Amino acid sequence: MAECICGRKLDQFSLASRDNSVRNTDLKGSFLKVTLAAGTGSGADVTVAGMVVGDEVVSVLSFTSAVSIASVVDRTSEYVVGAGKLTKAAGTSETGNQLLILWLDLTA
Helix, strand or coil: CCCCCCCCCCHCCCCCCHHCCCCCHCCCCCEEEEEEEECCCCCCCCCCCCCCEEEEEEEEEEEEECCCCEEEECHHHHHHEEEEEEEEECCCCCCCCEEEEEEEEECC
């Protein structure tokens, strides 16, 4: 068993929240996904291959503009996970922008 710098074996430590924590053995391989997509109009959905209902969006960042990035804006609150896409009922037009989408594949 490995030891920490204090000399105690790592299996001797006990954490009160241990039963509620997520262990690395509980995580599925490649559960964090990154998708780069072209921006869409204000009410248009964004196609995200492999995404299904039950997955979770971590962040949607809009790079303005796709040709020459001048700024980055967090648009996460404007999107909801759908089957193979991010659904956007309304909000900011991202036409001409590039979207960086970070999401958790919780259904694989």
